[in-house]
Every structure is written in structure tokens, then in C-alpha cells.
Amino acid sequence: MERNKPVLMQGNEAVARGAVDAGINFFAGYPITPSTEITEFMSRELPRRGGVFLQMEDEIASISAVIGASLAGSKSMTATSGPGISLMAEGIGYAKMIEQPCVVVNVMRGGPSTGLPTQPSQADIQQARWCSHGDAPAIALYPHSVLECYELTIRAVNLAEKYRTCVMVLSDAMLGHMREPVLLPDLEKVKIIERIKPTIPPEWYKHYPDNPKYRAPLASFGDGYRFHVTGLAHDDHGFPTTRPDEVAAMMNRLKNKISQNIDDLVQIEVFGDESARVAIFAAGITARAAKAAIEIAHDHGKKLLLVRPLTIWPFPDEAVRTYLSDKKLILIPELNQGQLSIEIKRILGKSKKTRKIAELYKVTGELITPEEILTALKEVN
Amino acid sequence: MKKIPQKEIHKYLRHNKKFPHVWCPGCSDGIVLGATIRAIAEIGWEKDDCAMVSGIGCSSRMPVYIDLNTAHTLHGRALAYATGIKMAKPALNVIVVTGDGDASAIGGNHLIHACRRNINLTVICINNHIYGMTGGQYSPTTPHGAIATTMPFGNIDNEFDLCKLTIGAGATFVARTTAYHAIEMQSIIKAGFEHKGFSFIEVMCACPVIFGKLNKLGSAPEMMKQLRDSYVPLNLYDKLNDDEKNDQHPRGIFRNVEAPEYSEKYAELVKSLQPKQGESDEQA
Numbered sequence: 001m002e003r004n005k006p007v008l009m010q011g012n013e014a015v016a017r018g019a020v021d022a023g024i025n026f027f028a029g030y031p032i033t034p035s036t037e038i039t040e041f042m043s044r045e046l047p048r049r050g051g052v053f054l055q056m057e058d059e060i061a062s063i064s065a066v067i068g069a070s071l072a073g074s075k076s077m078t079a080t081s082g083p084g085i086s087l088m089a090e091g092i093g094y095a096k097m098i099e100q101p102c103v104v105v106n107v108m109r110g111g112p113s114t115g116l117p118t119q120p121s122q123a124d125i126q127q128a129r130w131c132s133h134g135d136a137p138a139i140a141l142y143p144h145s146v147l148e149c150y151e152l153t154i155r156a157v158n159l160a161e162k163y164r165t166c167v168m169v170l171s172d173a174m175l176g177h178m179r180e181p182v183l184l185p186d187l188e189k190v191k192i193i194e195r196i197k198p199t200i201p202p203e204w205y206k207h208y209p210d211n212p213k214y215r216a217p218l219a220s221f222g223d224g225y226r227f228h229v230t231g232l233a234h235d236d237h238g239f240p241t242t243r244p245d246e247v248a249a250m251m252n253r254l255k256n257k258i259s260q261n262i263d264d265l266v267q268i269e270v271f272g273d274e275s276a277r278v279a280i281f282a283a284g285i286t287a288r289a290a291k292a293a294i295e296i297a298h299d300h301g302k303k304l305l306l307v308r309p310l311t312i313w314p315f316p317d318e319a320v321r322t323y324l325s326d327k328k329l330i331l332i333p334e335l336n337q338g339q340l341s342i343e344i345k346r347i348l349g350k351s352k353k354t355r356k357i358a359e360l361y362k363v364t365g366e367l368i369t370p371e372e373i374l375t376a377l378k379e380v381n
Numbered sequence: 382m383k384k385i386p387q388k389e390i391h392k393y394l395r396h397n398k399k400f401p402h403v404w405c406p407g408c409s410d411g412i413v414l415g416a417t418i419r420a421i422a423e424i425g426w427e428k429d430d431c432a433m434v435s436g437i438g439c440s441s442r443m444p445v446y447i448d449l450n451t452a453h454t455l456h457g458r459a460l461a462y463a464t465g466i467k468m469a470k471p472a473l474n475v476i477v478v479t480g481d482g483d484a485s486a487i488g489g490n491h492l493i494h495a496c497r498r499n500i501n502l503t504v505i506c507i508n509n510h511i512y513g514m515t516g517g518q519y520s521p522t523t524p525h526g527a528i529a530t531t532m533p534f535g536n537i538d539n540e541f542d543l544c545k546l547t548i549g550a551g552a553t554f555v556a557r558t559t560a561y562h563a564i565e566m567q568s569i570i571k572a573g574f575e576h577k578g579f580s581f582i583e584v585m586c587a588c589p590v591i592f593g594k595l596n597k598l599g600s601a602p603e604m605m606k607q608l609r610d611s612y613v614p615l616n617l618y619d620k621l622n623d624d625e626k627n628d629q630h631p632r633g634i635f636r637n638v639e640a641p642e643y644s645e646k647y648a649e650l651v652k653s654l655q656p657k658q659g660e661s662d663e664q665a
Binding site for chain 1: 395397398399428429432434444445448449450451452453454455458461462463464465469470473490491494647650651654655
């Protein structure tokens with residue numbers, strides 16, 4: 001494929017291309033709208049590259065095979081939509097618990113249940129954070145363009161390797177299916193994080209590092225380092241334990257490796273005029289409408305600011321405080337019933353006289369338009 | 382069959398921190414672990430080249446004790462994890478240890494599809510007819526009429542014959558043995574290991590503390606005698622009349638056929654797609 005000129009590409013294809021460019025060499029999936037193009041792309045592309053593609057019997061089997069392949073040394077991933085994530089939830093928690101890198105893509109559609117399979121939605125934002133039972137911190141990225149689908153999938157693969165966890169890429173039915181011209185970077189310029197293989201004698205090998213800041217080598221099955229993994233609470237060698245000090249060390253490591261690396265994990269975009277008194281907080285496909293609204297407003301001499309999270313989890317608390325605490329009005333348009341706004345209110349507090357937090361929800365399978373954003377701003381301002 | 386001395390077994394056990402084990406007195410799981418180790422030792426597989434994967438349940442606690450590449454995964458999902466491991470690294474000898482509930486209730490879907498794929502995995506399914514770890518609920522192999530904590534008035538449900546099920550689903554090696562027949566078990570597990578394709582080995586086991594107690598089946602030695610007397614070799618079973626067959630079950634190797642193996646078929650596909658020398662690599 002040509003990389004020196006723009007090509008028309010679909011969002012789902014960009015995710016799949018990003019994945020293979022990042023070194024994904026194992027994919028297991030199950031057909032589900034609107035993510036199926038990713039699975040189909042992988043079925044064509046991976047065997048050609050010597051990688052493995054498997055269509056499994058369901059989503060539970062898919063995430064299981066993905067984690068198994070990662071244990072055996074592959075960079076592995078799956079793609080699905082909300083109902084599939086619901087089925088994969090236990091496996092996602094297991095990957096986080098055993099600290100095994102893998103990537104899960106959720107091309108969001110309307111829910112709950114079967115919902116609106118072909119229509120866009122942003123209603124799985126909180127699911128991306130909380131899908132597993134137990135305290136399992138999450139990393140989730142959300143692009144807003146086809147090019148970003150490519151870039152953030154690469155980043156997701158890298159973060160999964162770096163933080164030894166399951167990283168989620170959020171997309172939606174609109175982003176997944178729309179086509180845009182994209183100019184892919186040269187492969188040599190794509191930064192890829194590889195797994196560090198241990199070189200120490202096997203008897204010194206510890207499967208889990210003491211320090212969450214330190215990127216420890218990770219052995220794979222068959223490398224000569226015979227380790228054990230379990231979903232049970234475990235010690236730093238991976239063996240089951242109920243000793244409170246060992247359980248505490250494990251739980252703290254899971255939490256701290258995310259919470260102590262916020263600067264590395266969180267990415268946001270600030271668009272428009274930072275001095276504006278009115279701001280919009282929006283993600284993914286809805287942020288595009290917000291950008292269009294800001295351009296229309298600017299043409300009419302009105303200043304607006306957009307803060308857009310590229311990293312949804314961990315949530316960009318600091319950026320919200322920095323850019324939004326002095327605003328008179330903050331509008332949060334989203335294709336759900338308040339999953340981003342609940343976080344903004346958690347960070348900034350409820351609406352008050354000096355700072356109003358307004359919500360614009362749509363859960364009908366349609367997108368929020370720039371005009372609707374401008375109308376909403378007029379109504380509440 | 383080669384006799385593997387006791388001290389040889391210790392080479393395959395994890396000695397740091399892992400004992401005493403979780404299994405109840407009289408449990409058969411240790412006998413299965415012993416036979417599995419003996420079969421590995423008999424073939425001479427290197428420990429580094431073997432992976433053992435399990436789900437959840439009493440039997441699924443086995444991987445923690447054995448010094449291989451081991452994964453204690455999620456309830457019912459061991460076969461799907463093992464499929465990922467095998468496809469990512471086909472050179473690994475992948476052993477799946479599971480129980481009747483893990484394999485055929487919550488994991489039933491994965492079981493039939495792994496059979497259908499004929500992927501080179503060896504499943505050792507320890508059948509104790511009950512959910513032991515959660516205290517005695519009925520499983521898909523609890524006999525009709527038996528007592529379980531969730532069938533307090535006797536089981537009205539029908540039971541699976543796991544060997545017939547896996548044969549029907551396309552497994553190319555299917556066998557049944559018991560914890561009493563430990564020497565036979567070793568040779569059957571070895572045959573399963575050596576079979577290229579999907580192997581399913583059902584090991585009938587005694588669970589005196591949970592299933593035995595609920596159903597007043599006596600002590601562990603008595604339950605072992607019941608295993609000895611109720612499972613007869615296939616060739617003898619075939620000669621029994623219908624009345625006798627009601628109280629007896631066949632054991633032995635029911636199916637052992639050669640068929641194309643999944644990871645090999647996949648490797649051939651990959652090979653066929655590689656650009657031949659002189660051709661340009663035209664990727665999509």
C-alpha cells in the first residue's frame with residue numbers, strides 16, 4: 001500500500017492497519033456489527049504476514065485465545081462491539097489481573113442489549129472503565145478521525161506492552177464505517193514498543209516486578225522461564241496467596257502502574273480559543289461536530305474552546321481542572337445519557353451560579369450536529 | 382509402559398511454597414497428576430516445551446503444582462486459552478486439565494469447537510460427577526437420581542456421556558479410564574499426548590468428601606473399589622448383555638484416528654500465501 005500519498009480509508013480498516021503496523025501478529029474474533037471489517041481485514045492480512053487469525057466460537061473464546069497467545073509471546077488483539085465487550089468482561093479482567101498485554105477494540109453501537117447495531121453511540125465509555133468486576137484500572141483511547149484510528153491503535157498496542165495490561169480502543173459505528181483520506185506515516189517512523197525478554201537465569205526470574213515505574217522483562221511460555229499465572233490473588237511469582245501483605249502488593253501494583261503514570265498515559269487536544277468563557281468537552285465522533293460548531297461560532301465573532309480527551313481512561317482530571325475550571329459555561333455533548341458529564345461533575349463539582357455545566361445527550365442512533373451544539377449553547381447561556 | 386520411579390516425579394513438581402495441596406483426603410486428583418507426570422517423563426518431553434492450562438474447579442488447581450509453563454485461567458475457558466497458546470507457539474505441547482463442570486457445562490461450547498477444529502491439544506477431564514470446589518452442586522455428569530446440594534431430592538436431570546459427546550463433535554482421540562486404573566491411565570494419557578490432533582481423556586474419579594458423602598458411597602478405598610468394579614475394558618463391555626450394561630461402563634480408547642490437524646493446516650495456508658521467489662509481495 002502506498003504511504004507517500006493520501007488514500008481513502010475506512011475507520012475500521014485504519015484500526016486494523018494500525019494494529020499490524022504496531023506488530024499485532026495474533027487476532028481472534030467473532031463477527032459483530034459494526035466492527036466486523038476489522039476481523040475480515042485480519043483474516044486476509046495476518047496469514048500473509050505469517051501471523052495467526054482465528055474466528056472463535058464466541059467473544060469469550062476470542063478474548064481467551066488472545067490472552068493465551070499473548071502468554072505464548074504474541075502481540076495479540078480482538079475487536080468487537082458492546083455486546084461482545086459484555087461477554088469479554090471476565091477475560092479483560094483476567095488479562096489485567098495476570099498483567100498480560102493485549103488490545104481490545106470496541107466499535108460502539110447503540111445499546112443496551114442488541115440496541116442499534118448499525119448506529120453510532122458513545123454509551124460504552126463507562127463500560128470501558130468498569131466492565132470487569134473488582135478494582136481493575138483501565139486504559140482506553142478514543143480517536144475522532146480515521147487517521148487517529150490508525151495512530152491510537154498503534155499507541156494502544158504500545159501501551160499494552162509497556163504497562164502489561166489490556167488496553168481498549170473505543171470507536172463507534174460512524175467512525176468505523178466512514179472513509180477519509182489519510183496519509184499514513186512511513187513504517188520506519190512508527191514507534192513500536194517491543195516486549196523485553198528476560199536474560200537472567202530462570203531461577204532469578206520473577207514474573208511480577210516490585211516497582212510499577214520499572215518496566216520489567218516479561219517471559220513467554222516456551223522461553224525457558226517456567227512461570228505460573230492465575231486469576232487468583234497471587235504473589236510476585238504468580239502463585240496463589242491469601243497473605244494480606246502479598247495481596248496488598250499485587251492490588252497496589254495494578255493501581256499504581258496506571259495512577260503513577262498519568263502524564264505518560266493521558267493525551268488531550270485543546271481546540272479553539274483558550275480565553276473563551278464557554279467551553280465544550282467532547283470525545284470521538286461528537287468532538288468533530290464540536291469543532292465544526294466552534295468554527296461556525298468563530299465566523300460569527302464568538303469564542304469557544306473544545307477540550308477533547310484522546311485518552312478516556314485514565315480520565316484527564318488535571319486537564320479538565322486546568323482548562324475548564326474558570327469557564328462560565330461547559331457543554332458536554334455525548335451520544336449517551338451522561339457518561340462523560342458525570343466525570344466532569346466529579347472533577348469540577350455540580351453546576352453553580354458562576355459555572356454552569358450543561359449536558360446535550362442523544363441516544364437515538366443519530367449524531368449530534370454542530371447546529372444542535374450551537375443551539376444548546378444559546379439556550380443555556 | 383515404562384515404570385517411572387517416584388524420585389523422577391519430584392523433578393516435575395514445584396517445591397517452593399506450593400504444598401500442601403488443596404485437594405481433600407481421598408481425592409483422586411493427585412493420582413491423575415502422578416499419571417500425567419509419568420506420561421510426560423515416559424515420552425521425555427522437556428518441561429520448557431510443555432504448557433498446562435486449566436479452568437476453575439478442584440481439578441483445575443493442578444497446574445500450580447507442576448513445574449511447566451502453567452496457566453490457571455477462567456471457569457470453562459481453558460480450551461480457548463489453550464487454543465491461543467497452541468496457535469501462537471505450535472511447538473509447545475499443550476495439556477488442558479479440566480473437570481466435568483468446567484469442561485461440559487460452562488465450557489461446553491469451547492469443548493465441542495475444539496473437538497471440531499482437531500487442534501493438537503490433550504484434554505484430561507477429571508470427572509467426579511459434582512462441583513466439588515463450591516461444595517457439591519450437580520454437574521452435567523451427575524448421575525440421574527444422585528444427590529447434590531442443588532438436587533437435594535435426587536437428580537432429575539439427564540447426564541452427558543462426555544466420550545460420546547466428544548466423538549460426536551469430531552475429536553480424533555477419545556478415551557476413558559479411572560483413578561483406580563492408574564497404570565492404564567498413564568498409558569492412555571501418553572497415547573493422548575502422542576496423538577496428533579485433539580485428544581479427550583475422561584478420568585473417572587472418586588470424590589469421597591463431597592460426592593461420596595452426599596450419596597453415602599463410603600470411604601475413599603470403597604469408592605476406588607466402585608471405580609474398579611463399574612468400569613470394564615471396552616472389549617469386555619461389548620460382550621455384556623443389556624441388563625449388565627446398566628451397571629457397567631466401558632473404559633479404554635474409543636476412538637483414535639488420523640485427520641489433518643488445525644495448526645498444521647494453518648501453517649500450510651501461511652506457507653501457500655508467501656510470495657514465491659522472484660514475485661513481488663503485493664499486499665492489500
